[in-house]
Amino acid sequence: MKETWENLKFAWLYIKDFKGMLVKYILCNILMIVISIIVPIWSARIIVALTSNNFYQLIFISIAIFIIENVRNIVNFYSRHYSQVIYREAFTKIQITLGEEILKLENKAIDNNSSGVFIQRLTNDTSLLADVFNVLNISLTNILTNLGIFGAIFLINKLVFVFLLAMTIIRFILERRRVNLYFEKDKIFREKNEKASGFIGELVRGVRDIKMLNTENSFMDELHNRVVDFNHTRYNMQNIDNKYSLFRGFTADLTDLFLICFLVVLIKNKALDVALALVIHNYASRLPSIVNYIGMLLDQIKDFNLSSARIFAIINTEEFKKEKFGLKHLKKLKGNFEFKNVSFAYEEKKILNNLSFKVNADETVAFVGKSGAGKTTIFNLLCKMYDINSGNIYLDGYDINDLDKDTIRGNITIISQNPYIFNMSIRDNLALVKENLTDREMKKACKMACLDDFINSLPDKYDTIVGEGGVNLSGGQIQRLAIARAFVQKTEIILFDEATSALDNETQSSIQNAIENMKKSYTILIIAHRLSTVVNADRLLYIDKGKIVAEGTHQELLKKNAKYKKLYELELKNK
Secondary structure, rough: HHHHHHHHHHHHHHHHHHHHHHHHHHHHHHHHHHHHHHHHHHHHHHHHHHOOOOOOHHHHHHHHHHHHHHHHHHHHHHHHHHHHHHHHHHHHHHHHHHHHHHOOOHHHHOOOOOOOHHHHHHHHHHHHHHHHHHHHHHHHHHHHHHHHHHHHHHHOOOHHHHHHHHHHHHHHHHHHHHHHEEEEHHHHHHHHHHHHHHHHHHHHOHHHHHHHOOOHHHHHHHHHHHHHHHHHHHHHHHHHHHHHHHHHHHHHHHHHHHHHHHHHHHHOOOOOOOHHHHHHHHHHHHOOHHHHHHHHHHHHHHHHHHHHHHHHHHHHOOOOEEEEOOOOOOOOOOOOOEEEEEEEEEOOEEEEEEEEEEEEEOEEEEEEEEOOOOHHHHHHOOOOOOOEEEEEEEOOOOHHHOEEEEEEEOOHHHHHHHOOOOEEEHHHHHHOOOOOOOOHHHHHHHHHHHOHHHHHHHOOOHOOOOHHHHHOOOHHHHHHHHHHHHHHHOOOOEEOOOOOOOOHHHHHHHHHHHHHHEOOOOEEEEEEOHHHHHOOOOOEEEEOOOEEEEOOHHHHHHOOOHHHHHHHHHHHHOO
């Protein structure tokens, strides 16, 4: 109960802005409770009026019931309206909050979980949390309506009341057992649902590579295993419901049989008249639903507690750690930075080992070396995508841990080897990084990225939808769009991580010219396996096993570093 209360307080944070509407919703349901108790009594009077030939009373009661039922219809309309508005606003608020919290997560937390974990919590769990007060109110309304019926039966005949109460308690014990079994299966079901959803997402995103690798059978086998496992767990949950539904039906029918026999005995012994017996029977037919509603309420509470725990885990627990930034804000960086004795490891694998180097503002520096040497890791640490294990990183002389997020990421643009392009138009993809982007700025950036001719050849030009991950574009076009996005952003530090790897030689040459034009105005860092693309850099840093083993200009490294010379000669040979 304590857990439920704490979770309700948590949910209330997102619903309290609509408490006026919630009060109206509750009042509507209270009115419907009263009507639900009154109408059966008046309906019984219709039978009495018919049997006694009191037709004027019959017409009066019928008109009264007609008016009451229409009042209920109107109240029900407003009740549904208030419920939908509360749900809509609360759901929106919770989803946005959780989306914000997911964006604050450390990359390690994202790396260690499938996308299904976040998708399911952002959709299904937030829906349950947003709807909790509406759902609880409906269940409690139905339960209170039936409790009111119990009260009416108690006033009519106490012996019948005791009998019906005893049968209801038996049904409640069965229902509570069902809820506990169902809840245990539900926890397993949600975990398997996350795994299945995550794998389906990977299958859809990677469909082209799956086809090219001719691994459809392997993926379908894995999909089959996950979906079968997931659906088998769901079947077990449904089977619990089916079994207990059988018990519920049996006890309801048995209760009805015993009640009729009991009423006959009471009528024969003149302890109850026929009209009141009819009222009791009308009421009793609705009593089995009280246990169903209690079961639904228990289901909803357990669902709510489970969803709250899963959402709260992302918002505020150590299971999903958040990125940490400092408080120091600098509107604009000059572009100086320094790595000082920096070490970093992914899990147990050490990548950087006591690395130290400096880059001056407006300098163009290239990082070269074999794959896995730690070049991309340097970029990730500079953007604070991961926290270093030891050492210090300085931006304009400030420790990166003291600077706020906007200072770091608002002044650094990274263009990766595999940039993500959003399922929007070209215009919207570019506008994401700069509010109030003008057409002139957009076209200039695309021209610098050698993308304008291609865009102008499209029927919808800049309003062309590129598809998820840029599926409607070639690899080179995706990279050029990412480069254009960086040109739009105009940060002081620009990081090119193999950003020209998918471009043809002519386009790459054009991009290189654009980069050359940016030199001395921006701090530019380049990772490149094609050494020919970085020969004009101010400095080249050769990295091997997480350390800088040589630095200098292209010509200087050719003279003093055999490994660099070998890489360059191998590239010339393979041209």
